[in-house]
Amino acid sequence: MAFALLQSLPCIPEWQIFQSSVINTIEDNKLTFDAVEIRITAEVARQSGKAPGGSESALKSEEKWCNFHKAKSHNTSECRTLQSAEKGQRKKEKERHKDKGKEKEKANTAEQSSGSDSEEEQSHIALEHVHISKPLAKHIQAYLVSEPDKTKTTIIIDSGATSHM
Structure with missing residues (x-):
């Protein structure tokens, strides 16, 4: 009966470890239904954070x-x-x-074109200085030049970094 009780436990790692520890620590002649039931009750109390009798939890x-x-x-x-x-x-x-209405912030500004064909083909230059490596600049330029479609394309480049002094 003790083995049947142990086999009825959930098949999750916590209970599988508990099951093997009970089988390996209790001697075969002392492995009874009552002994396993006491161990299971203690384990349930331990997992739920309540020690039986309150003695362990009072000291912990x-x-x-x-x-x-x-x-x-x-x-x-x-x-x-x-x-x-x-x-x-x-x-x-x-x-x-408090200062929200007093001064406009520089961040969160965007540039929007009016939609004419000549403006669509122009590239926009940011008002802030952006430092990129020469190889990256060449890759971006190659991408912009090699684009076969002449429809409006928006490219957003965000390094994810900000510079504050």
Whole structure:
């Protein structure tokens, strides 16, 4: 009956490991239905985070882990670095909200052509300086020149990087 009870457990790695550990640690003459039932009950309590009788959970302290520092010295909710960064971010957002109507920002601007044929064939030059390597510039130029279709084509190049001083 003990083996039937063990075989009825779910076929997931946690229970397969549990099953093999029970079979290998309990002596054959002591492998009874009651012994297996006690072990299964204890394992269910352990997996759900509740120790039987509460003795282990009363002594077990909460494990601390900070996702920002990747350390066990404190919890993420207690992280002073994150709290100060969030406080600074909220302060900046309030300042931005106050100054929103006063000054137009340079970012988020786009250039749109009127749609005439002569403008479609022209290339647009950005107002900001962009640094690219010579081989990349040659590849982009070759792509633009070799394009057989003369219909309107939009090419967006985004390096994903920004430069702030």
